[in-house]
Amino acid sequence: MGSGVCCFGQMFGQQNKREAERRLRANDRAFNLSYRYADNAIKTSKYNIFTFLPLNLFEQFRRLANCFFLFLFTLQLIPQISSLAWFTTAALLILVLSITAVKDASDDINRHKSDNQVNNREVSVLVNGELRTEKWMNVHVGDIVKLENNHFVTADLLLLSSSEPLNVVYVKTAELDGETNLKVKQALTVTGAMGDDTEALSSFNGEIKCEPPNNRLEIFKGTLTVNGQTYSLDNNKVLLRGCTLRNTEWCFGLVIFGGPDTKLIQNSGKTTFKRTSIDHLMNILVLCIFVFLLSMCSVLAVGHAIWEMSEGSVFSVFLPSEPGIDAPLSSFLCFWSYVILLNTVVPMSLFVSVEAIRLVNSFYIDWDRKMYYPKSDTPAEARTTTLNEELGQIKYIFSDKTGTLTQNIMTFNKCSINGKRYGELLDFSGQRIEITESTPRVDFTWNQRADPKFIFHDHNLVDTVRDGNSEAQAFFRLLALCHTVMTEEKTEGELHYQAQSPDEGALVTAARNFGFVFRSRTPETVTVEELGTLVIFELLAILDFNNVRKRMSVIVRNPEGRLTLYCKGADTVIYERLHTCCTALKCVTTGHLNEYAGDGLRTLVLAYKDLDESYVEEWMRRHHEASITIGERDEKLHELYEEIEKDLLLLGATAVEDKLQDGVPQTIEQLAKADIKIWVLTGDKQETAENIGYSCNILREEMKEVFTVSANTAEGVKEELQSARKKMCPMAAEEPKVTKAHSGLLWMQRTETVQDDKVDGEYALVINGHSLAFALKKGLELELLRTACMCQTVICCRVTPLQKAQVVELVKKYKQAVTLAIGDGANDVSMIKAAHIGVGISGQEGMQAVLSSDFSFAQFRYLQRLLLVHGRWSYLRMCKFLQYFFYKNFTFTFVHFWYAFFCGFSAQTVYDEWFITMYNLVYTALPVLGMSLFDQDVNDRWSFQYPQLYSPGPLNIYFNKKLFVHCMMHSCYSSLILFFIPWAAMHDTVRDDGKDIADYQSFALLAQTCLLVVVTIQLCLDTHYWTAVNQFFVWGSLAVYFATTFTMFSNGMFLIFTSAFPFIGTARNSLNQPNVWLIILLTTLLCSLPVVAYRFTVIQLHPTVNDKVRHKLRKEALPGPAPRRPPVRRISTRRSGYAFSHVQGYGDLVTSRRFLRPRKNRPALFKQTDSPLAQNQPQHYRTITEEPEQPMCH
């Protein structure tokens, strides 16, 4: 039933795709239905019960390999051609098809479930003047629905009215765009007037004309016509499906787009299917194998023709040629017979096995407790299960900064007040003590208003403040006054700060804990509770922050009437404006600032100045004049600010820590050791980014140079890039070395690879957003790439999401290297989708990044485990699997090729048909699976100990075309042994009872037994990690082989299925011969001993890192977990400027009356969550208009 509705919805949705404009009328179903707009049901499932089989089979046979096997199967039904019984191919084909079908079916069932869950959500719909509860899927375009707080938005709605003043609603759009802050939407006054008057709403007959369904989240264009008046509609008046209503009691909305037409659905489902480089290689190899198969068959067909001519035609006494079939036709048929016989070179079961291996390796990621984050109860998740081995081949990591490397939590960490440092713990000898979880914290219980989440370790500061140190008090008073934070007091005494940057939040919170509690503000006043006493300051002016000023000031009058200017800002800026009497203090403070900067802290300098009443009055007058001038307003204000912000008195400096996630520096160090290059792409400013770069080890002091590219012209950028390159490598050629090659299926793809230049020492490159924009243009991108790739580290600042993706694409295109992008926010989605592997950090900025990622986990540090352990193992296993798989199939098949020369090229099989059927399916399936599920060269601890073990992956060392050829040669050798040793040992001899031994069936049995033993021994040689399961699989498979062989060739089986098992008795009669066993022993050793000798010699002559570590690990005990080194203090002169995520314009906002209008009995503007994260998240405020919109002119 549900799916029927879905289907219709889907059909209509498709019809509507070509609509040019959408027209709808509120409360007029008949009118709206005439357009056949999609209703609100969604359908993401692909099949239903009846369509599953045909559609799924159709899908599956679009795969080339499946098609080929179907073709083979039909060939086998032609008796002239069939060299093998039909079941040999059919069994495999059916197995492969059914495994895939089961997987598809289970996926689709899940989709059905989630569809049903969503479609059956309930919402209140206004029908005939009353509210009725309806299922989501029964909501139609033109319906008016009522949403309540925390409800999901049902469809794309036009907001009509809400419970809130000014008809605003707050929505959380995390599911849509990943932004966690609340957004404000505001209804038109004309509709807002209806409020929750259901009568008015149900008689509302506005008509909407708007754009057709599309996927642009940020744009909406349309008009609403009510009572002959037309109003324009924009995105600000539309609630999109996927959002959640917050802090709003109720609202009414008119459905504009339903179900499949909504922007959420229009945006989904376009994820490109990612394939790994092994996949690409495999496609090429399969193609090569096809060609190889055809050429083998051609050789044999020619052989057949020759044989027919010279031998077959005369042998016709005993084997008359079939009527109507002459030599050419016969050799044509023979060609196809051999295609059937040798089809085992085309690895059909390979694809299924590869998928299975990847799936289990993905489960290992899901199951890994060491990637489970207990604080948020989030395990790692492999969202895409087909990319595992690529995790072992990463060459470039593109990382977001905020929320990925850092926690996006700012903590007030240290400060310097009047030349005295606070916030550090020193032991008796004056050495710094590392602050850990167990370090005793300062007790703030004396302060009732203290924020319990605030942590500080230095008792001195509290004591200083409480003892009445005037500088310290002034310091915190400044912090409590000079900011643009707003407060909320849900209940008496329970304060919540709304800060527009986390840094400010941290500072104000620090002041709060040290007894200077910012309580509330009005446009004219700021109320501060100073050590328990309420003090109301009159706020005369806010000299707002901007990027040029790099500071902000407030002018306040305290209750005693003293006028003070408080200023905080970047050290460089403030220092220029200090009074000369502060020089000594300045020196001391500078020293502290350098220390703080060395620790990677974000610093601010605080200063104040007492003002003269008359001067302020006069200044205020001029300020007012300036602020109302039309032209040059900003310049004039700037001048005024400059005038008053001088001769400041230094108070001290603050150091705020942009808290890194745990283990980030260690992880980065590990990844760097693994030869992975890390690029940080951040929206932050250069100073901030550099700062973080140092604190998380991406930039290091020992680097020879950190180049900065920040030119504003294409020429400038080019020059900077080139000069950087010349410094790194003066010998480098002017033109980049570009290797052009063709690759991909049929060599249709043209690739250009820029070669790496050799560089001594480590360099880093920092590039700014606007420079990057130039550098990404056609002419400069190679310049950028060359220079950037010579550096160990690249940091791109102020980049847009699009640029993030462009950078990734650039590296992908010209480096042919595997890239990984890691991020947590909606702005990282493009990058995550562009990279070969996208990793989402969950639980910080909504789910958008996670939803589009391939792997997700909660902490950046898990990346090293993902790559160095899981990735490496997956890659290793996959490569071993592929090598072995090709080996075993080639060896199996080549024996047929050699036999052809002895059986008149008649496509006679060497083995029993049952053996052919079971070889891939049963006898060799599990051991190799066991190897590729459990194998590990060294365990995880050693993998961490030696990150160098990772390096073969990015270089494609464990499996590539060369190794494939190598593998074929090996197979060729093995097959020669496997055929010619039994041949030579059997052809002119007899059994110990005098009967002939070289009959076909005995020979077949001998050949297949030898083959199976040889490939099993080869597997044993390849397996490095013998778990019980491996032992069981290996010996079990051999046992199963002998057991089935004896069973199938037993009397009983023959009596039951007479013609199915013609090999009756062969096993008994053959395997009791000592020389048969001697032959098996000989072939086995002849196949495996050279491998052992070769490997041993290679290990001695050219040991790889891997060999060395494996060797070492035999001698040493397991390494302990890596010691946590205390962070090294850098002696640095680098200092953050005003490294604040601060935006201009908030001064105006907080002084405007609008935002602070008294609310009617509604508890909070912004819902508070308990996590300190949410609390410190920047909020983006909008200005909300109070004036009713003017109707547009017609």
Added chain:
Amino acid sequence: MVKEENESPNRPDNTAFTQQRLPAWQPMLSAGIVIPGFVLIGLAFIGIGVALLITSRNIQVLELDYTGTEQNSPCFQCSDPDKQNCVCTLQFSINRLFEGPVFFYYGLSNYFQNYRRYGVSRDDGQLYGDLSYFKEPYDQCEPYRYDRNKRPIVPCGSVVNSLFNDTFRLFQIVNGQQKEVPLDGKGIAWWTDYNIKFRNPTVTPLRNAFNGTVKPLFWPRPAYELDTSDPANNGFINQDFLVWMRRAALPDFRKLYRRITEGDYTNGLPAGNYSLEIAYNYPVLSFNGRKMVVFSNVSWMGGKNEFLGIAYLVIGTLCVVMSVVMLIVYAKFKFPEEE
């Protein structure tokens, strides 16, 4: 441990399998194993090789080609395909005792019993004695499925049709007199063949089962009269027929014809002159095939085959040589233990 008790719902299970900590044996190709291993294997192989070679050397084999393509061959006159019921006699001498039991083989070369179309051209249903297949033989038997008059051929197919039909009698010449050497044809096929795989129809007399069918075209006598001397050795369980039906894997093959185990020859063929009387029926000249008879005795390792012994010897020696080479490499290039 205490921590683990209050597990969070999403926390993955802590098992050796999910955490990939399954206990495992991690063998390595270390010098301590590889080099002694090679020496041991080498020595063992040399030992086996010597044993095989000695055993093989002690086996006596006598091969006599009687195709008759050469002018001076006694069977030259029989090689004319038009000649019917030709008999030729091959003289040979043995200069020391041919130790018994002696096995008597016939051999064919350039004969493609392993040709796919040849191999499938048989009806296992018929041969299992299933009468329903007597009426309508398996279609792969073409062109030996029906005769010209559309009567079913039983047994049908190329393999059956081409049954080897030369017969041999062996005489020892004692004082100018020919003394026939008794040949034993019992149990020369696999027990499973004449007890399970091939069955005569349960019709007595046997010939009644073949009513309405014709004998294979090349056969002189129908299946139920293959062995005129022993009625139990007829039909599909005739030993010579079974030996033939177990088709050879390679184009040059030998098949057991008789055993010499009886009478005065229990200990083998004494030194002396022998004559072999051959009823030359089987045409091989058209396809350049060759026919021969082979006398051989066997050992624990089967018939004479020097290849296996030599191979073991060579490989054993190579192993020893290789171990020395590896020892040198190991001593000289052994990779530095430190970083």
